[in-house]
Amino acid sequence: MRRRLIVSTLVLSIIAVTLLGVPLAIVASWLVLDETHRRVQRDADAVAAAVQIRNDQGERIDEADLTRVYENQHVTVRYPSGEVVRAGGGADGAQVRAQARTSDGALVIVSTPRSEVDRQQVSVVLLVVVIGVLAVAVTVGLAFLEARRLSLPLRDLADRADRLGSGDSLPARRRYGIAELDRVAEVLDNSATRVRTFLDAERAFATDASHQLRTPLTALSMRLEEIASSARSPEVVEEEVQAALAQVQRLAEVVEQLLAAARSGRDAELGPTDVDEVVDQQLAEWDTAFRRASRTLVREGDSGLRARASKANLSQVVATLLDNALVHGDGVTTVRMSATGQSIVVEVADEGAGVPAELVQRIFDRHVSGGDGTGLGLALARSLAEADGGRLTLARERPARFAVFLRPVRDEAPPHRVVGGPA
Template sequence: MRRRLIQSTLAVVLVVIAVFGVSLVIVETRTITESARERVESEAVRLASIVDSRLLVEEKVTAAVLRDQVTEDRYVVVRLPGRAPIEIGDRPEGDAISASASGEEGETVTVQEPRSSVTREVGRTLLIIGLVALLAVIAAVLLAVRQANRLASPLTDLAETAERLGSGDPRPRHRRYGVPELDRVADVLDSSAERIGRMLTAERRLAADASHQLRTPLTALSMRLEEITLTDDPETVKEEATIALAQVERLTDVVQRLLTNSRDPRTGSAVTFELDEVIQQQLAEWRPAYRSAGRAIVTSGKRHLRAVGTPGAVAQVLAALIENSLMHGGGTVALRTRVTGNQAVIEVTDEGPGVPADLGARIFERAISGHNSTGIGLAVARDLAEADGGRLEMLQARPAVFGLFLSRTPPRKSQDDGRQTVR
């Protein structure tokens, strides 16, 4: 492309020089010739007037008298009536420019100038035009090289950017080139890079969330299936199978919730539900794990509370808090329910050392963990709570107390767009 730009620019300049240069040479040649002819005619008239003035005062007209009045390289012939012609200068060889003028006393003055002098002047003019044309060609080449580099280099850079995007590097370069069309392409590539980056981030986040959120239900389901394989009592098998089926349903809900939340974290299906049912389900699911660890999990507080949210999401939030207490806390874990204003609150606390001071302000950030865990459980829990219009907060650091706040007002239709909102 760089070579094509240089060649095209040079071709345009050469065509322009050829068209205007030839025209200029023709015009200048004619102008120089006409100017030489005018000079010769003017000199003939001037010499005729000089001869007239000397004849009027009866002075002699000789070659010596007129020689100082004749321009160098000119040949002059003065013809007087009844006298021999007076010649001044050398007769030009070959073609010459000639002009004659007659005086009032009957004399005739003829002036000739060699055409070689005109040719020399035309040659000098052609040389000047040629030098100007050469300078124009050099300037055109330099300008073409500069423009080619200005256009080709950004295109090469944009091609490298597109190749990086195709290879999975979505970092925008934010580089501009001062050419509106190329800057527009750079804007589109940067926007595409940002969108691809967000998509990759969302996919990685979904994979991490799925790995974390599915681990606990799968572990609990494995424990139930182990119980079934270790017993021969039909009633126990039936009971464990029923619990396992319920856990499969919750697992399905977890997957659906993760997919929905990855597309739009605000897309919740909030309904009014009984908090006691969700809490009892979590107690039943986590008691075996706590018994294995030699710890207890209990519930207390106000009963028969109804809240607004997605039961599956609330269960996942509580599961994240209970698991966090199991991994990082100590002693008995308590789930307490209470009411504050128009909100139902579920507090999860334990008897452990609490949250370290350096993690307190960042406990809900992703990849923040105090004991080599994934560091995404609390972050996912907060996202789930906010998706249902609630909030998850750390109420106390030592011992750790987390509170899940849910609205108690039933959902109703918005008058503006008919979508379900929680107010």
């Protein structure tokens, strides 16, 4: 990437300097020649004026007078009588000439060597070339610094993504001062946090599974050993078979509970969750992203609400709705919390164009998106809400307002976590 950026910048700078420098050199050369013509003409007019003054005084201008003033030029004065006065160097080679006449008819011719003009033109062209080379060098230097400034963060992000793919889910929390790269870094950090949460959940699930399955499996093994040792006693075999079947049924129930917990992303219980804490946490996490997009996050409604839901699931649902409002919405995004007789309601609304009419009925379907997204966010958010016994709906189409309905916390004791054991 760095090489491509430097080479492309070099090519563009050479093209720009060429397009600007060539016309500039041509115009500068023409200006040098034009200024020389004007200067020679001014000198011719000045000599003619001096000759006229001398004529009015009854005198003739001589070669010494002309040489003293115009030693670097060739001056010729032709009087009407045929007298010629010459001064200065020879007039060999190409010359830049100018002439003037006095009122008495005297002709004054002033010339300067064209070689002097050529030297001045070459000097101007060389100056333009030097400036162009310096401009290209400075541009390439700046491109090198910018390429280094961009490539190093990209390499770091690639390493972080590789580590994340290898299971290192510790967020780096580094920022680079470039909005786009900082956004990628923020997404990687959020992904690392979520991956860490998922890994912890998987480890917890594996631990719980081994713990809850070990006891019924041990009991079942013991029953089977009893059956094997009592093969000659039908009464004992039947009794042990019934006990083994009971343990199998118990084992099946434990497996079902574990699978339900794994599918809902929680243990086999839903404790009271402080809705304010979850919403405030998400608002704090998303505030930077909204401010970078010149957007505003506003929190309204009731406080002190508690719902029977998984904190992780509710956090993910709110995060998905805020991300959806940031990407697809516009204006102020408002998170409003309220309590009805049957539900705790969390609403996320923005001031954008809303959901297109053709997507309203399918907005929560998988792979359905109003932009370039994957179309999985809202579908997963609805699944998480439903896993906690709630629901996620599109409360208003334009501007879009989504509402999450959660079960309120009542006075009854929360359900206990189920742990498998012997029958």
